[in-house]
Amino acid sequence: MNQLAIFLCSYLRDLERVRRLHTSIVKFNVDRLPVHIAVPKADLSEFRLVITDPSINWLTQEDIFQACPSARIAKYEDVPGGQMQQVVKSEAWRLGIGANLLVMDSDCKFIRPFQASDFVTLDGTPYSVVCDTRRICELASRLRKPKIWTDWLKTSDLTRDYFGNISDVRHSFDGAPFIWSARVWSDLAQLRLEPAGQTLLDLVRKLGSEFVIYGEALTALKSIPIKLHDPYFRLYLYEQDVWSDRSQGIDESVLAKSYLGVTNQSNWEYWTDHQSYRKSLPSRVARALRRNVAFVRWRLKSPD
Secondary structure, eight states: SSEEEEEEEGGGHHHHHHHHHHHHHHBBBBTTTEEEEEEGGGGGGHHHHHOOTTTTTEEEEEHHHHGGGGGGGGGGSSSOOOHHHHHHHHGGGGOOOSEEEEEOOTTTOOOOOGGGGGOOOTSSSSSSSBBHHHHHHHHHTTEEEEEEEEHHHHHHHHHHHHOOOSSSOOBBBSSSSEEEHHHHHHHIIIITTTTOOOOOHHHHHHHHHHHHHHHHHHHHHSSOOOOEEOEEEEEEHHHHHHHHHHHHOOOOOHHTTOOSEEETTTOGGGGSSSSGGOOOOOHHHHHHHHHHHHHHHHHHOOOO
C-alpha cells in the first residue's frame, strides 16, 4: 500500500478546474504520488476525453459508494450530490489506495514543487492542519456576514457533542487539501459507527461536515499522533481577498514562498465552470457587470 496517495472527488461542472489542478500536479509532483480521481459514472467518459493522462487511476463515485456500508441504508441516486461527495471522500480509504490520502478539492492548484515528506513524516504519520477559530470569526466580521460564524459554530457544536469534546478550546479543521489517515477513519467506523449501527452517511446527515468529523475524530480517538502543520494552501473564499492581495503585490510567486498552492473558491470563480453549466449570454453579461461594480466599490473603500 502506498504511504500517500492523491485523491479527488469531482463532477462535470468542475471539469475545467480539475484539468487545471491536474496540470499543476503533473508539473510539481516530485515523488510522482499516485493520483486517483472519482467522478459520477455518467461523467467519466468526458473527463477521460479531456484529461488523457494514462497514469490517472479513474474511479466512479457509484463504485466507491457500493463498497461502503452507507449503501445498505440508501441508494446512490437518492443521496444529494453534496452529501455523496462527502461520503465518497471519507470512505475512499476502504479501497486500500493509500495509508494516508491527500484529499484535494477541484478548485485547488499547486504553485510549487511538493513531495510526500511535505505531508507525511518518516514514520508514516500524516501532518494535521488544526487551526484556531480566529480566521472564521474575522472573516464573518469583515464581510459583515455573521451567518458564516453561526453556521460554522452550529456544525462544530454538533460534532463536538457527538465525540464528547468538552474542551474550552475550539479548533477548525477546514481548508483543502486535507491529509486524512485511513487509521482514523477505520477507528471511527469500528469503534463508533458499527457498534451504534450507523454509517458515515448517517453521520454526515446528522453533523453536516466530513472534515469537521475527521478533525474531531482525530482528537477524540487518538488513532495517530497529532503532528501540527500550518495550512498548505492559500484559501480565497471571496474574490475580494484576491483583489486585496494583488493590490499589495502578493501574487502566486510571493505566495509560493509560504504555500504549496492556492484555492480559488468555485462559488465566485464561476467563469471556470464547465460549459454545460454556464449561464445564458445575458446572465453572463449581468454577472460580469455585477463583478465589475463590486470591484469598483471595493476599490473605493480600500486604503490607497
